[in-house]
Amino acid sequence: MEGILELTVKIYLAGPEVFFPDAVEIGRAKKEICARHGFDGHYPLDNEVALSPTPACGLEIGRLNLRLIEECDAIIANLTPFRGVSADPGTVFELGFAVGLGKIVHGYSTDTQSYRDRVHAAGFTGTPDTPHDREGYLVEDFQLADNLMIESAIQRRGGIFLRQAGDNLRLFERLVQEIRAL
Numbered sequence: 001m002e003g004i005l006e007l008t009v010k011i012y013l014a015g016p017e018v019f020f021p022d023a024v025e026i027g028r029a030k031k032e033i034c035a036r037h038g039f040d041g042h043y044p045l046d047n048e049v050a051l052s053p054t055p056a057c058g059l060e061i062g063r064l065n066l067r068l069i070e071e072c073d074a075i076i077a078n079l080t081p082f083r084g085v086s087a088d089p090g091t092v093f094e095l096g097f098a099v100g101l102g103k104i105v106h107g108y109s110t111d112t113q114s115y116r117d118r119v120h121a122a123g124f125t126g127t128p129d130t131p132h133d134r135e136g137y138l139v140e141d142f143q144l145a146d147n148l149m150i151e152s153a154i155q156r157r158g159g160i161f162l163r164q165a166g167d168n169l170r171l172f173e174r175l176v177q178e179i180r181a182l
Contacts, residue, residue, distance in 0.1 A: 008040045012069045014095060015078025016088040017168070018044050026169070033173045037180045042068055069097055074104040076175060078168065079146060079161075080111050085118040086146050099153045106159040108175050109145045110168055116141040 011034055017026040027043035034041030047064040051057060069075065075098040079087040086092075087109070098105050111118070116139050119125060124133040133139055144151050145163050154161045160182075162175050 008038065009074060010040045010042060010072040012072040012075040012094070012098065013041050013043045014075055014091045016080070016082035016091060017078060019082075029169055030172055033169070033176055037176045039176065039180075042072055044068065065094065066097065069094060069103070070101065072098075072103065074098075074106065074159075074179075076172070076179075077105065077107040078109075078172070079107045079150060080109045080168070081118060081146075085115065085122050085124075087150065092146075092150060095150065095153065099157055103157065104159055105154050105157045106161070106175060106179060107150070107154050108162040108164075108171050110165060110171055111145070112163050112165050114141075114143045115139075115146050116143070 013027065013030050013034075017023055017030075020026060023045060027045050031041035031043060044061075044065050047061065047068065049057065049061055049064065075095060077087075077091050077095045079091065079095075082088040082091075095105050095107065113121070117128070119133065119139050120128045120130070125139060126134070131138060131141065140147060142148055145161070151161050160175060160178050162171060162178070164171050164174075
């Protein structure tokens with residue numbers, strides 16, 4: 001097939017790993033996994049920003065991440081619960097932004113519990129079968145990993161969502177392999 005231009009799919013790698021102590025190493029490992037499978041991974045920390053604890057710095061990081069999502073063809077989002085019973089809100093926003101742009105979106109979670117079960121385990125309900133939390137609000141119960149809009153959006157955009165306990169990078173690689181097989 002000489003003479004045929006081969007395009008590499010650019011994938012934005014969203015997730016709470018950017019807050020981890022080994023964030024740079026995780027990003028490097030995810031990008032290497034993408035490359036092994038013929039994809040070009042783009043990690044939020046690829047952006048060069050002089051960090052400072054100011055609103056201006058935070059807004060600049062957001063602007064650069066949105067631009068990076070715009071430049072990519074697809075997104076893979078780590079939707080494992082972070083700092084609570086749900087996925088990281090920034091990651092969920094990035095996924096929604098990508099959906100709004102018409103991108104293909106994929107996701108994964110290393111937490112196999114349903115959202116309802118996590119809400120109960122965190123003590124927000126009296127019993128596992130209580131349909132409302134202690135404030136009287138209905139607890140979503142569709143046996144999905146998180147809010148129904150997340151998996152619904154992934155499915156609508158033709159993506160894959162995997163849920164499996166274990167190692168983050170192993171599940172990430174499994175997802176990348178399944179994407180490659182599409």
